[in-house]
Amino acid sequence: MYKFFTYTLLFILCTSFVFAREDLAGKSYVVVNSDLSSSLETQTTTDAEVDHIIADLSFFPQKGSSLEIQQLQPKNGGRINGENIQWVWTSLQDNLSFGVRSVLKSYPSLTSITTKTPFPVLSLDPALQQYLVDTPYIDTSHTTIIALASSLAEGETDQFVIVSNLAYWVRQNIKYNLTTLTADASQKASWVLEHKTGVCDELTNLFIALNRALGIPARFISGLSYTNSESFQDPWSPHGWAEVYFPEYGWVPFDPTYGQYGWVDATHIKMKESLDPNEPSTTYQWRGKGITLRPQQLSFVTEIKEIGKDLPPLITMKAEVIKENAGFGSYDLLLVNVKNEQLSYLATELKIGETPELLFRDSPRQLVVLSPREEKKVIWRFQTKKELSPVYRYQVPLLIYTSRNENATTSFEIAEYHAQYTQEEIDESLERLQLEEKKMYSREVDLRCEAWDTKFYEHQNTNITCILQNKGNVYLQNLEVCLEKRCKQSIHLGIGQAKKIIFPITWNTLGDKELEVHIQNKDINKIFSVKIERADFPDFEIKNVHAPQKVKFKDVFTVYFTVSRTSRDPPKDVTIVFSRGGVNKIWEVSELHEQVYAITLYAEDFDALKNVFDITVYFTAPDGEYVEKKASVTVTLDSSTVSLNRRIRMMFNKLVNTIEGWME
Numbered sequence: 001m002y003k004f005f006t007y008t009l010l011f012i013l014c015t016s017f018v019f020a021r022e023d024l025a026g027k028s029y030v031v032v033n034s035d036l037s038s039s040l041e042t043q044t045t046t047d048a049e050v051d052h053i054i055a056d057l058s059f060f061p062q063k064g065s066s067l068e069i070q071q072l073q074p075k076n077g078g079r080i081n082g083e084n085i086q087w088v089w090t091s092l093q094d095n096l097s098f099g100v101r102s103v104l105k106s107y108p109s110l111t112s113i114t115t116k117t118p119f120p121v122l123s124l125d126p127a128l129q130q131y132l133v134d135t136p137y138i139d140t141s142h143t144t145i146i147a148l149a150s151s152l153a154e155g156e157t158d159q160f161v162i163v164s165n166l167a168y169w170v171r172q173n174i175k176y177n178l179t180t181l182t183a184d185a186s187q188k189a190s191w192v193l194e195h196k197t198g199v200c201d202e203l204t205n206l207f208i209a210l211n212r213a214l215g216i217p218a219r220f221i222s223g224l225s226y227t228n229s230e231s232f233q234d235p236w237s238p239h240g241w242a243e244v245y246f247p248e249y250g251w252v253p254f255d256p257t258y259g260q261y262g263w264v265d266a267t268h269i270k271m272k273e274s275l276d277p278n279e280p281s282t283t284y285q286w287r288g289k290g291i292t293l294r295p296q297q298l299s300f301v302t303e304i305k306e307i308g309k310d311l312p313p314l315i316t317m318k319a320e321v322i323k324e325n326a327g328f329g330s331y332d333l334l335l336v337n338v339k340n341e342q343l344s345y346l347a348t349e350l351k352i353g354e355t356p357e358l359l360f361r362d363s364p365r366q367l368v369v370l371s372p373r374e375e376k377k378v379i380w381r382f383q384t385k386k387e388l389s390p391v392y393r394y395q396v397p398l399l400i401y402t403s404r405n406e407n408a409t410t411s412f413e414i415a416e417y418h419a420q421y422t423q424e425e426i427d428e429s430l431e432r433l434q435l436e437e438k439k440m441y442s443r444e445v446d447l448r449c450e451a452w453d454t455k456f457y458e459h460q461n462t463n464i465t466c467i468l469q470n471k472g473n474v475y476l477q478n479l480e481v482c483l484e485k486r487c488k489q490s491i492h493l494g495i496g497q498a499k500k501i502i503f504p505i506t507w508n509t510l511g512d513k514e515l516e517v518h519i520q521n522k523d524i525n526k527i528f529s530v531k532i533e534r535a536d537f538p539d540f541e542i543k544n545v546h547a548p549q550k551v552k553f554k555d556v557f558t559v560y561f562t563v564s565r566t567s568r569d570p571p572k573d574v575t576i577v578f579s580r581g582g583v584n585k586i587w588e589v590s591e592l593h594e595q596v597y598a599i600t601l602y603a604e605d606f607d608a609l610k611n612v613f614d615i616t617v618y619f620t621a622p623d624g625e626y627v628e629k630k631a632s633v634t635v636t637l638d639s640s641t642v643s644l645n646r647r648i649r650m651m652f653n654k655l656v657n658t659i660e661g662w663m664e
Contacts, residue, residue: 025265026405028308035301037099041294048290056084059281066109075099110263111252112344117159131217135276140212142190149213164347166210167256168367200257201240201277207256217245226267236302261347317408325418329386331426336378340370353399359383390416419513435525444472447528455533469498538571542631553641555603564594574619607654609637
């Protein structure tokens with residue numbers, strides 16, 4: 001008796017959770033040779049017969065706006081049959097092999113969404129309803145999924161913002177875990193949410209479920225993608241991501257595994273669309289008797305032929321550290337201003353390069369969602385490490401970058417003597433910055449402040465002068481201008497008007513500090529930072545003066561002494577004089593730190609038995625005061641080594657020294 005059979009083959013889609021793939025993510029295209037292959041092993045009885053065996057492959061390159069198929073060749077007699085490639089065998093063989101060779105040019109898939117898509121979605125084409133319902137592994141009606149989706153979308157009316165936030169939440173909160181690859185199939189979305197772990201198809205399942213729970217159509221995309229993760233021997237592997245439907249724009253790609261929102265890079269090669277990852281990539285049918293088929297997994301060989309140029313930047317970034325100088329253990333803020341240069345929506349992750357001297361209080365990556373031409377601030381809180389060496393100043397570079405290789409850099413300095421800012425102070429600064437971002441009229445007020453003397457010394461005071469200007473077209477009332485905790489209230493500012501505000505400064509703590517001036521009322525919040533330094537007066541000491549107490553006439557010896565600053569602020573334009581009688585050795589030092597001086601002397605050049613050498617150091621202080629310090633050392637000549645001839649020479653030395661003193 002002949003029997004009819006149908007067999008389906010699934011394979012688990014996944015590429016590693018990638019951080020190190022930016023080398024291709026930012027490229028304009030890739031050209032690859034792709035070879036997909038599989039086989040059927042047959043086992044037969046002695047009386048086996050076959051009418052036909054059919055294999056239908058639905059996982060192969062699909063032509064689209066981002067994928068150009070330069071060549072597509074089914075192997076071993078396969079024929080394209082609608083959305084499948086089909087192989088038919090009418091005779092028994094031990095091994096039935098099939099596959100597809102192709103040459104593909106893949107581009108980034110980026111949908112240009114130029115206008116707001118309102119949420120919730122009020123009407124949909126009936127054909128899209130299938131992308132809202134439960135499927136075997138996308139259990140969108142599960143109560144925990146509905147609750148999470150609702151909490152993430154609450155209060156938001158822009159669909160692009162909501163979908164991007166859903167993808168980012170999945171990426172941030174579901175741990176990528178390769179051990180789940182050992183499972184027979186993908187886990188349900190509710191299981192992934194409960195266990196907070198999964199691989200790419202499971203992250204995508206949860207992301208799709210969250211969208212469907214909000215009435216947003218979403219579907220599963222399977223294909224190939226590239227990774228440089230060492231977890232995979234082959235950089236090209238099967239991978240799963242999603243497409244989300246936007247009214248008026250169609251299907252838009254999102255990949256929560258790679259952190260790509262509203263786009264996927266050129267290494268995402270689309271093979272199949274489905275409602276659920278459980279849909280098979282290959283199905284088999286046969287009619288016969290005494291036959292057993294053992295389908296083999298699909299295998300993939302992908303080689304890069306050509307790589308395009310770098311993509312042009314879609315955003316511009318400017319980075320700054322709020323406190324440019326900070327002490328050990330100090331808190332601080334990294335502020336990145338991001339501008340969307342496109343006429344369409346854009347969502348991207350900003351990431352921070354590793355910085356061993358800092359401890360970040362926020363995630364090293366943050367999502368920013370921008371409407372056309374919009375600007376936003378992205379802020380990181382961090383603390384400088386306490387366990388740094390006090391003998392060094394640390395110039396710390398900071399790199400902020402995206403997966404498309406857009407980047408910004410800045411730096412700041414850490415030193416023991418710099419001001420320490422508390423967590424409370426920095427949190428207050430953060431709150432003001434966030435208020436400035438929310439209160440849109442803040443942009444219409446110009447605030448500029450400067451100190452009369454950015455550097456001042458003991459017993460000195462300075463002032464901070466601020467100029468406020470109303471650049472908008474609204475009369476501003478009841479403004480409050482504060483320097484730290486000191487405020488001046490009830491300030492009114494007419495259209496186009498400017499006012500000067502002066503704050504006297506008396507600050508006794510040594511070191512530098514950035515003071516914040518902020519202006520606020522119910523419509524405005526604006527901050528300006530002023531850097532000042534309270535310095536001690538430059539000072540120094542002469543120390544470690546060493547010389548032999550007694551020498552013989554033929555001795556050659558060395559006098560050592562050290563001149564070292566004792567203040568944080570170094571003395572400048574310092575003169576150092578080593579002298580005896582009228583003979584001087586002079587050094588000019590532009591900035592004094594610590595220096596050991598050594599002078600080699602010949603005893604036979606002495607003109608007396610007792611010789612006093614003077615060390616004089618002087619400079620002019622910043623307030624114009626002349627500062628001088630002295631030290632001396634005495635060296636005695638052993639009289640028993642001085643013969644009559646040598647005494648005559650000493651008299652001659654004295655005459656020469658006297659004449660040289662006159663000449664000077």
